[in-house]
Every structure is written in C-alpha cells, then in structure tokens.
Amino acid sequence: MERIGSTPADDNGCAWFHLSTNRIPKSPLSGRIEADWVIVGAGFTGLSAARQLALNFPNDHIVLVEAQEVGYGASGRNSGFMIDLPHDIGAADYIGDIKTAGMHLKLNLAAQNIIKRLVADYNIDCQLEPAGKYQAAVEKRGLAVLEAYKSGLEKLGQACEIIEEQDIPAHLGTHFYKKALYTPGTLLVQPAAVVKGLANNLPSNVTLYEYTAITSVEYGKKIQLQTDQGSIIANKLILTNNAFASQFGFLKGRLLPIFTYASMTRVLTEEEQLALGGKRTWGIIPADPFGSTLRRTPDNRLLVRNSFSFNTDGRSKPHLLPRVAQRQRQSFENRFPMLPQVEFEYTWGGSMCLSRNHESFFGELAPNVYGALCWNGLGTTKGTIAGTLLADWLSGERNELIDFLISSPGPNANPPQPFLSIGVNLNLMTGQYRAGKES
Template identity: 70%
Template sequence: MQHVRSTPADDRGCGWFHLSPPRQARPAHAGSKDAPWVVIGAGLTGLSAARRLAQHFPSDEIVLVEAQEVGFGASGRNSGFAIDLPHDIGAADYIGDPATARMNLKLNLAAQDIIRKLVVEHDIACDLRPVGKYQGAAEPRGIAVLDAYRRGLDKLGQDYQVLDEDAMRAHLGTGFYSKGLFTPGTMLLQPAALVKGLADSLPSNVTLYENTPITGFDYANDKTILTHQGGRITAGRLLLTNNAFASSFGFLKGKLLPVFTYASMSRPLTAEEQARLGGRDFWGLIPADPFGSTLRRTSDNRLLVRNSFSFNPNGRSSSFVRGVGAYHRASFARRFPMLPGVEFDFTWGGAMCLSRNHAAHFGQLRPGVYGALCCNGLGITRGTITGALLADWLAGERNELIDFLMSAPGPCANPPQPLLSLGVNLNLRWGQRRAGKES
C-alpha cells in the first residue's frame, strides 16, 4: 500500500462557496466497498465523468469520491468564465496553431452546450448568463496583446468588438482601461453554485462520498484498492479527475504545476454606489496581460478582483492568502476610485493545474486507471468536456474530439526540485512586476 502524500486543504474564505445555495453534504464513506467504477475528485471534471458513466452503464454503480465538500475546492473557486474561444496563454495571440485552435473551440462549445442543458434540465440556480466577456488593457504592452488576439480571432472568423476608453467606461463604469476587446460567446456563472447543483442532480446509480480524502492506494492486482481514515474502496476501474493531486497517486510526477491565484469579493454596492459606478450591472473582464487582474460584477452588485500567484507544489492553499487582501485593495482602488469606502467581504485562493507546454493528459495512466487532468486555466469548459469524453471513450465511443485529445502530447517534464520551485516563483514574481498597473 502506497501513501498519498498530499490531499486538498483549501482555505475557508471563498465568497462563491458561502454565497451559493446551501446544501446538505453527502456522508463520508465508511467501511469497505467494491465498485466497478470509482472516480476521484468531484469537481467539474469528476462530476461530468461520473454522470456520463452512469448514463453509459445504467446497471453499474459509479462511486464518486471527494476529499472536501462539493463546491469547496478548485472548481468552486474560479472566476466563473465558461469561455468558448481558444485561450492558449502560451501563444502570443492566445490562439496559436489555427487547426489546434479550431478543435479547442469545438471542445469549448461542446462543454458550453452540456452546461447549458444541465442547468436548464435540473433548474440549477447558478446565475448562468451568456453575456460575453471583456478583455482589457491599460498600458502599451497589453494593447499589443489585444491587437495580436484580434488578428488571431480574424484567422478563426470569430466575432469581436473593439472598444476605446470611452466605450469601456460606458460598459464597465471604470475609466481604467484605454482599450478593450469584447467577445460575445462566453457564459458567466456562479461556479460554486454550478458545482453544487451538478452534484445534487447526479443519476441515481452514482454514489457520492464527500469529506473522504484518499490516503493510500495499491495497484498490485487487477483492481485498485483505495484506503482512507474510515475504510477502503476497491475499484474495478479508476478515474482520476483530481488535477495536480494525480501526482500523489503516482502519475505525471514532475509534470504538473499547481499554481494558486487569489481573489477578493466586495460587499454589495449600495444604490448610490451603483449609480456612482455606472456601466452594465453584470459583466466579467479578463486582463490582456496574463498577470493582470480579472474582474467580475455579480448579480448582487459585488465586485471581484483576482490577481497574484504562487506555486504550491503540495497543491494546498498558501498562507499567502492572509496578506493578499492589501494587494487586491490597491488593484481595486486603481480601477474604482469612485468607490473608496467599499470593503471586501471575502478573500481566498484557488488552484489551477498547469503544464509547461500547456498540454493536458487524457486517457489511460496504467491498466485499469484513467485520467482527464490539467485544464491549464480553462477549468469550467475543459473540465466539463474532458470528463464527459473520457467516459464516452471508456464506453467504446470514438469521434474527432476524442481523437484530438488522445493525440495530444501530454504534459512535459519539469526541471527537478529545488530548481523548479525557484524558477516558477521567480517567473511568477517577474510576470506580476512586468504587468505594471494592470496587476
């Protein structure tokens, strides 16, 4: 039996989680259980995989295991952008190779379709709105990125609208951005509410166990034995949908990068403050510079600021969250000087699983063990579609999307420690410094 060295332990400050509809967590597992299918990780990828497996194999029990409470982990901590367009942060124009970009566009659109249908079918109150997204720049470097992105969108034949400073102020209320690009296909949502709603609408042959961190595993036989504090689960076939924590189960070691980013969410704006701000009442903005600030204005008139990064090799939320609020306050003040008295109600960190070559893993990890891992910053769409397609592939289906994912090179190897941590953290600090006032 091998030991799992790192398990999820997120901070308790996530505004999305606390503001989403309350639910009764499912009991933790206790005792011994055998199941033909076990999925580890009840985020968006795991929920999607478990749901689709249950549809393909209606006579089989699908066991879904979550280390924390559903919605409390990474899938409930992102900024709620279900992005349709390719978003390759490693490419100068965010697009990269056009043929690859077109396939990524198909994947993202398929994911949006799945989310949209499930939200309607199960009446999930996650504030899903197809309102598009803004990408904003305040300095020449960011403007150059927007111009490159626009050229990339032209290659793909995708719609966009270029906005000058006055138009950005009219849309968002802030005069901070000198140029913007609006793309209409993104859906905005409340991420924790979506994850909770998906968990509570799983098919009847899915058994969900929450607050059950797996602490040991054994691949010696034709089945996988998983142990935890309260017992053991034996899996006929095991699906890992736990991103960087897959390394703790012996896979993709030295290839995944658990990078944390941090967010603060304000109290609701008063009616007078809303009038002072102006602009539209619901929107989301991502920065032209990847190290800049992401912004959201929510339906209950809160403002969210997300920036700052840290590399946490153990996959756990850093103590950095305790000091990042002041940095968020400065970013907020630069963008919203008309709102000097608006305080933050919540501050939290959340993980992204990245790879140095911006590639993911899809498919077999070893006989009887499979994974859909490493979303590279597109967790809502990429997690949803790869979880579903992994289940489809295991059920014997093939299509162009599955073939595309199967043919990908997978995450590349990282330098050894301590060079890895030193290099990644230096790169993160340099990127944030280089972002200037856009941070």
C-alpha cells in the same frame, strides 16, 4: 501500495461557496464497499465523468469521492468564466494553428452546451448569463496583445469588437482601461453553485462520498483505495483530481499546482451602483496573464483576482491572504475610485493545475486506471467536456474531439527541485512585476 502524502486543504474564505445555496453534503465513506468504477475528485471533471459514465453503463455502480465538500475546492474557487474561445499565449496572434484552435473552440462550445442543458434541466440557480467577456488593457504591451488577438479571432471567423477608451465607462463603469476587446460567447457563472447543483442531481447509479480523502491506493486486477474510515474495491479507477494525481503515482514531476487569489466586495448600495455605472453584469480578463481578472456579479458585488503562489503540496497557505487582500485593495482603488467605502467581504485562494507546455492528460494512465487532468486554468470548460468524453471513450465511442484529446503529448517534465521552485517563483514574481498597471 502508493501512500498519499498530501490531500486537498483549502481556506474558508471563498465567497462563491458561502454565497451559493447551502446543501447537505453526502456522508463520508465508512466501511468496505465494492464498485465497478471509482472516480477521485468531484469538481467539474469528476462530476461530468460520473454523470456520463452512469448513462453509458446504467447497470454499473459508480463511486465518486471528494476529499472536501463539493464546491469547496478548486472548481468553486475560480472566477466563473466559461470561455468559448481558444487563447494560445505562445502564438503571435494568440490563435496559432487554425485547425488546433478550431478543435479547442469545438471543445469549449460543447462544454458550454452541456452546462446550459443541465442548468436548465435541473433548475440550478447559478447566475448563468451569456454576457461575453472583455479583455482589457492599460499598458502598451497589453494593448498590443488586444490587436494581435483581434487579428487571430478574425482569422478564426469569430466575432469580436474593440471598445475604445472613451466608450469603456459605458460598458464597465471604470475609466481605468485604455482599450478592451469584447467577445460575446463567454458564459459567466457562479462556479460553486454550478458544481453543487450538479452534485445534487447525479444519476441513481452514482454514489457520492464527501469528506473522503484517499490515504493509500494499491493497483492490480482490482483497485483498492483506503480512507481513514473505510475502503473501496473497484474494477477501474478514474483520476480527476488534477495535481493530486501525482500523489497516486502518475505524472510525477509534470504538474504545477499554482494558486491564484481573489477578493469579493459586499453588495453595492443603489447609490454605489449609480456611481459605478456601466452594465449590470460583466467579466474582465487582463491582456497580460499576470494582470487582474474582474467580475461584476448579478447580485452587485465586485470581484478582483490577481497574485500567484506555487504551493508544491497543492494545499492552501492562509497566511498569504492578508497580504493578497492588501494588494487587491490597491487594484480595486485604481479601477474604482468612485467607490472608496466599499470593502472586501471575502478573500480566498484556489489552485490551478498547469503544465510547462500547456498540455493536458486524457486517457489511460495504467491498466484499469484512467485520467482527465491538468486544464491549465480552463477547468470549467475543458474539465466539463473532458470528463464527459473520457466516459464516452471508455464505453467504446470515438469521434474527432476524443481523438484530439487522446493525441495530446501530455504535460512535459519539470526540472528537478530545488531548481523547479526557484524557476517557478522567479517567473511568478517577474510576471507580476512586469504586469505593471495591469495588476
């Protein structure tokens, strides 16, 4: 028996969750139930796996369990970018091997198409806009990244446009940046609203239980999962819970739960919107990975995301939020001096599951146990398509995308503690310091 030593616990400050349409969460599991399949983790990956599994096995009973409430965890805490393009930070041109980059492009585009179709089919109000993204820089190092990435995208045959310094305010309002690279294929969404909407429209042979944390699991011909109020007996288990998969005995010492933080303002007044200028909706990702991500939302709020922490148990550290908000206040003032009276209404943290070699896991973990895990900060797209393709693979389907995911070597091993924490924390501190004005 594997006892679960840590379960998800996020802070209560996430703007996306509170500003998305309220829904009545499903009741926690109570008593003993049996199922053909049980999926642990109802984020982008788990919801996609449950939906596709239900379609592929219409006579099977699929149970989907979520430790918190759908939209409250990591899938509702990101910045809402569904990016189409590959971005290999280990390659000189940020594209690397063209064939590999092309496969990532196909995966991301397939994920976008799935979300667009489901949002339309179920009329999900999630502020989905095909607004593209701006990758922006102010430091010399960041400017070099933009030029290298532009070169790589041209090799891949993807549209992109350099926005020079004098033209940036017409796009983004701010005069802060020296240069930006615009790519048109990114979808911007309200992430918590997406997953809430997907949870409200699951197939009839899927049963969702929320506020249902697994406390122990026993493997064998049948999978037995225990909760505080009940138990599940299933033929097969699918893990879509990222770093918490290690609590279930898999990929131990290979996953890194890194938290990043965001703040969102109140709604801008009409006068403040005029003072800001630029387009009404946009998204900025930094040229430096440790810089600030920004969004202007359709309801005229501004988001700033930066700062990192390594939370080894995968749980939030709310005591960090005041310090984070102060740092983000400075980032905001650097970019938007024309908005001195605009305060933050929300500040929150959210986890990413990373691996040292930037690889994910897709496939069989053990007999009757499968996983789609570790999306290295790209969970909105990679989680969506991987959950879908895992369900297809389990039904016997094979195609080039499934073969590509299966072929991954998976996350590599981390150094032992305490060297791991020392190394990761030093890397995070150094990276944020080196980001300079980008932060």
